[in-house]
Structure formats: structure tokens, C-alpha cells
Amino acid sequence: MSRPELVAPPEIYYGDSEAKKYTSNSRNQQIQSQMTHRALELLNLPPDQPAFLLDIGCGSGLSGEILDEEGYEWVGVDIAPSMLEVALEREVEGDLFLQDIGQGFGFRPGVFDGAISISVIQWLLNAESSHPTSSPPHRLTRFFTTLHSALRSPSRAVLQFYPSSDDQIELITSIAQKAGFGGGVVVDYPNSKKARKVFLCLFVGGGGGAQSRELPKGLDGEGIEEGEAAARFEKRRERERKRDKSGKRKAVKGGKDWILKKKELYRQRGKEDVPRDSKFTGRKRRITF
Amino acid sequence: MVRLITHNLLACHAKGCTTNNFPLVFKDVQLEIRESEMNPEFLRNFYPKLEWDALVKTAEQLGDTSLPKTQPPIESVDEEFLKALHHVLLEIHVEEGAMTCPNCEHRYGIVSGIPNMLLAEHEVA
Numbered sequence: 001m002s003r004p005e006l007v008a009p010p011e012i013y014y015g016d017s018e019a020k021k022y023t024s025n026s027r028n029q030q031i032q033s034q035m036t037h038r039a040l041e042l043l044n045l046p047p048d049q050p051a052f053l054l055d056i057g058c059g060s061g062l063s064g065e066i067l068d069e070e071g072y073e074w075v076g077v078d079i080a081p082s083m084l085e086v087a088l089e090r091e092v093e094g095d096l097f098l099q100d101i102g103q104g105f106g107f108r109p110g111v112f113d114g115a116i117s118i119s120v121i122q123w124l125l126n127a128e129s130s131h132p133t134s135s136p137p138h139r140l141t142r143f144f145t146t147l148h149s150a151l152r153s154p155s156r157a158v159l160q161f162y163p164s165s166d167d168q169i170e171l172i173t174s175i176a177q178k179a180g181f182g183g184g185v186v187v188d189y190p191n192s193k194k195a196r197k198v199f200l201c202l203f204v205g206g207g208g209g210a211q212s213r214e215l216p217k218g219l220d221g222e223g224i225e226e227g228e229a230a231a232r233f234e235k236r237r238e239r240e241r242k243r244d245k246s247g248k249r250k251a252v253k254g255g256k257d258w259i260l261k262k263k264e265l266y267r268q269r270g271k272e273d274v275p276r277d278s279k280f281t282g283r284k285r286r287i288t289f
Numbered sequence: 290m291v292r293l294i295t296h297n298l299l300a301c302h303a304k305g306c307t308t309n310n311f312p313l314v315f316k317d318v319q320l321e322i323r324e325s326e327m328n329p330e331f332l333r334n335f336y337p338k339l340e341w342d343a344l345v346k347t348a349e350q351l352g353d354t355s356l357p358k359t360q361p362p363i364e365s366v367d368e369e370f371l372k373a374l375h376h377v378l379l380e381i382h383v384e385e386g387a388m389t390c391p392n393c394e395h396r397y398g399i400v401s402g403i404p405n406m407l408l409a410e411h412e413v414a
Contacts, residue, residue: 050331073331075295077406084403093325095295099406103413106302106406108311111338133413142414146302 003164005123014059014080023060023086032118035197036063039116039158040070042186042201042216051113054150056101056159057120059083061092068093075112077101102139104146112150115157121200122161125168140172144179153205156183160199169198176202188219256282291383291404293351294335297344301390302406304414309392312343315350318386318399327375329368335378336363348377 004013014022022028045051051072058064058076060083067074074094078084084096099105102124124143125136132138151157163169169185176183182203189195201215252258259282266274275281301310341360348356355373388397388404395412398405 049334050328052331052335071328073294073328075298079407081403088401088403095292096403097406098403100408103408104302106300106310107298108300108340111298129410131410133410 003122003162005126009126009128010123011080014083016082016085019060019080019082019086022083023062023090029062032062033066035118035160036066036116038188038197038219039063039118039160039199040066042158042199043114043116043156044216045114049113052111054107054112054115054147055094056115056117056147057123058087058094058096061087061090061094061096063116063118064092064094065090077105101143102134104142105150107146107150109149110152112155113152114155115147115151115159117157117159117161119160119162121159121172122163122168125171137171137175140175141179144176144181148180148204151204155204157181157202157204158199159202160197163198172200176200180204184215186216186218190218190220258282291388291399291402292379293344293347293381294378296347296383296388297340297378299388301393301395302414303390303393303395303408303412306390306393306395310390312340312347312391313388313397314391315347315383316387316389316396318351319384320351321382321384322380323382325379327372329371332371332374332378333363333366336366344377348381351381351383353377353381 007013043053053067053072053074055064055067055074055076058078059080061076064074064076064087075097076087076092076094077097077099078087079098079100081098084098087096101120121140121143124139127136128134133142147157161172163172173184183201186199186201188197188199199218260277263274263277263281296312296315299311299313301313339360345356345358348354353376356377361370382402383399384402386399388399389395390397395408
């Protein structure tokens with residue numbers, strides 16, 4: 001898997017062309033939407049109240065669009081101006097901020113009913129300069145403490161990210177705990193290389209909803225069912241490959257079915273001298289020496 | 290797309306700026322009114338979270354005086370009032386301009402509706 005966070009800082013990596021590419025890629029769209037839905041599920045918001053959410057690293061608004069669809073009011077922050085520009089073009093409904101989450105938020109305490117973040121906080125794990133405030137632990141601490149105070153009690157924050165090692169997960173969860181969060185890591189499809197997704201599920205206070213502090217279970221199995229997991233054209237490709245392999249739908253060239261079909265076709269077209277069908281049609285010849 | 294609802298949540302987050310850092314003051318603003326659908330339930334939910342004085346003060350600065358000076362209790366709120374509140378909170382968009390912190394005077398510029406909340410290295414707490 002490629003790791004863009006190792007290439008350049010986010011505001012530079014997601015320049016104009018990369019921002020457009022990222023947003024128009026149908027596979028990205030699909031994966032982002034799935035993860036956003038899953039994050040909302042983990043957020044466990046009370047169903048009858050219109051919530052006010054924070055989208056951390058909202059980018060071009062792929063996740064925000066889903067928040068719009070689901071009827072939430074939201075505020076998005078991102079560090080890449082090009083991505084925010086795309087979000088403006090796409091006319092998402094939330095308010096957007098150009099902000100470095102490693103510098104912390106300036107929101108008043110307790111205003112948000114929840115926070116989601118899709119594929120973002122791995123970007124906090126790289127130091128951009130040697131200045132003390134740009135070390136990953138310092139930035140993570142600043143991020144989690146200000147996030148914690150911006151959230152209402154009880155509520156939840158669900159942060160999906162791509163850790164490159166278990167050490168990173170440990171670093172992030174320990175800092176989140178120090179900032180006052182409860183909860184932990186939920187792993188979906190832990191046995192699948194492709195579908196595996198890590199969600200940091202953080203609780204403020206009781207964790208929101210009528211449920212206890214118990215951590216939700218990760219989804220199991222080898223991955224999401226075919227078709228749901230795949231992008232738009234992957235489904236068709238898959239279907240075609242299946243058909244070829246099983247050979248049931250399409251007659252194998254040279255087989256009896258294929259010969260009969262061809263002969264029928266020739267007759268319909270009025271070709272002369274089409275051999276008549278018999279029990280010997282398409283039969284294998286005896287091996288002769 | 291800075292609406293007053295988000296402005297009402299924002300305090301200055303520069304280093305050492307912990308008192309008198311709310312609300313940020315709008316400067317040289319260009320406004321745009323964009324109508325949107327009202328969600329009374331959401332407004333009622335959000336009502337207790339508002340900093341009323343800051344909201345009224347800012348709305349006045351932007352030329353809207355439809356809100357009363359003191360926050361009416363939520364039980365006495367009627368449809369008419371919610372409409373006015375909805376307009377102030379969600380339909381007034383600040384497109385260009387800046388917000389400045391009343392304490393440290395840090396200037397957060399607003400370009401095409403997006404405020405720049407980035408801090409310089411020495412301002413990071």
C-alpha cells in the first residue's frame with residue numbers, strides 16, 4: 001500500500017491536481033462513503049436528534065456529503081487549501097476551516113455532539129521540522145486535548161486511520177487516554193489485508209447513547225461482500241471473469257454445444273451444405289496410432 | 290461560508306491567549322444571504338449551547354438587530370422567533386474579510402468563505 005503521508009506534508013501533497021484526482025476517483029469515493037457510514041454507526045448518535053458534528057480533515061467533502069445526506073449540521077476542518085477549494089465547488093453544506101489539527105482547535109468547550117475523521121490522523125505522525133511544537137507527540141497531545149474539550153459530555157469521536165505499525169496505534173491511544181478520552185481501537189475485518197480498517201473509537205464521559213462504556217465490536221469475516229466493496233466497474237469485471245471460468249453461460253469453443261450453436265446459426269443464415277446433426281456431432285475421435 | 294453559528298463557537302487558539310479571546314471580531318466583511326431550510330428541532334437542541342451576548346453583539350455589527358438583548362428561556366420560544374434565529378445563525382454568510390482576536394489581535398483572514406485558522410510556529414501552544 002502506498003503511503004502518501006511519507007511523501008510530503010498534506011497541504012503540499014494534496015495540491016490542485018491531486019485534490020481533483022482524489023475526489024473524482026470512484027474507488028476513493030466508494031471507500032470514503034463506506035467508512036463514513038461505518039463511522040456514523042460507531043458514533044451511536046441518538047436517532048431522533050439532529051446532531052452538530054465536527055469533520056476532522058474533511059478534505060473535498062466526500063464524507064461531508066454523506067453528513068448532509070443524513071441530515072447533520074457539520075463543520076469541517078482541513079489543512080489543504082486545494083481540497084477545500086474542491087469542497088467549495090461541490091457545494092457541501094457545512095462550514096469549512098483551513099486549519100492544522102496538530103495546532104489544536106479553538107472551539108468553545110462542549111459544543112459538538114460528535115466528531116468523525118476519515119483517513120487523517122496518520123498524517124500527524126510525521127514531523128515536518130525540528131521545532132519542539134512540531135514533534136508528533138506534541139501535536140497529537142494538542143489535537144486530542146482540544147478535541148476533548150470541544151466535545152459535549154457524553155459523546156464520541158470516531159477516527160478512522162491507517163497505522164503503519166502497532167507502535168503507532170499504541171502512541172495514539174496512549175496520548176488520547178492522557179487527554180481524557182475513554183474507549184479504544186475497533187478493527188473491522190482484521191483478517192483481510194484489503195478490507196481491514198482501524199477505527200479509533202473515543203468516548204467523552206459515558207460515551208453517548210444509552211449504552212455502556214463497552215467498546216463496539218469490529219466487523220468480522222474476510223471482507224465486505226462482493227459488489228459492496230468494489231468500485232463501480234470492478235463488479236462487472238468480476239462477473240465476466242466468473243462467467244469465463246465456470247464456462248456455463250458461454251459455450252466453450254470446440255465443444256458440442258458450441259458446434260450445434262454454430263450450425264444452427266449457419267442454417268438460419270441460409271448457408272448451404274451445413275452437415276446434419278447426429279449422435280456423432282462434436283464427438284471425440286478415437287485415438288489412432 | 291462563515292456563518293454566525295460557527296462564529297459563535299470560535300475562540301482564539303494562539304499560544305497564551307486564554308482570556309478575553311471570545312468572540313472574534315469581524316473586520317471589513319462582505320456578506321451574502323443564502324436561504325436555507327429551517328430545522329426547528331436542531332435549533333432547539335442547539336439553543337442552550339449559544340453564547341447569547343456574543344451572538345447579539347456580532348449580529349448587530351453585521352447589521353441585523355432582530356434578536357432581543359437577553360436570551361429568552363427555551364420554553365417561551367415560538368416559531369416566529371426561531372425563524373429570526375435561523376436567519377441570523379444559518380443564512381448570513383461572511384464571504385470575505387477577517388476575524389481578529391480581541392485579546393492578542395491575531396488576524397484570521399477569510400477568503401472565499403474559508404477562514405484561515407493556521408498559526409505561525411511561535412504562536413502554537
